Amino acid sequence: MTAPTRTSRAGVLIATAAGLAVPLLVSGCSAQEGDALTKWPAVTTNPQHISAGQLGSAWPVQPEEGEVRCDKTQYSGFAITFTTPEGKVYALNNVAHDEKGYPNADAIQKPSTKTLWRLRSFGMQVCSVDRAKHLQSSPTPSAH
Numbered sequence: 001m002t003a004p005t006r007t008s009r010a011g012v013l014i015a016t017a018a019g020l021a022v023p024l025l026v027s028g029c030s031a032q033e034g035d036a037l038t039k040w041p042a043v044t045t046n047p048q049h050i051s052a053g054q055l056g057s058a059w060p061v062q063p064e065e066g067e068v069r070c071d072k073t074q075y076s077g078f079a080i081t082f083t084t085p086e087g088k089v090y091a092l093n094n095v096a097h098d099e100k101g102y103p104n105a106d107a108i109q110k111p112s113t114k115t116l117w118r119l120r121s122f123g124m125q126v127c128s129v130d131r132a133k134h135l136q137s138s139p140t141p142s143a144h
Helices: 006-026 033-038 053-056 094-098 117-137
Strands: 050-051 065-072 078-083 089-091
Touching: 050 053, 053 078, 065 117, 078 094, 078 117, 089 094
Parallel strands: none
Antiparallel strands: 050 065, 065 078, 078 089
16 A cells, blocks of 8 residues: 555545535525635635625625634644734634634624625635645655
């Protein structure tokens, strides 16, 4: 049995992301969900700026822009946060709330929005940026 290579691990990540996107595209969407799919910004850095203009009607919070960040924690994994232009930090996941003590982003959620899944999903992609870089830079185990 051979050890997985960097290429095969990266391929698995890409295939997984594609597999998750296909059901969303096929299922039919509201205008808000359609905006979230067609206007989804590329994730390239951690942290990363995101704005209402990037998600259109799918934007779930006030203010209209901010920064999404993913920080590894000592105990529970990754804390995903949203920082407003004023510097106020909100938790997008339970780790950021429970372990780091940030207030939940529900506090800044627009009344017309049912869920924060768009920002939470974007945050998970921000976490994936560092993970993908780590996989690409890690040495391939040698066969003996």
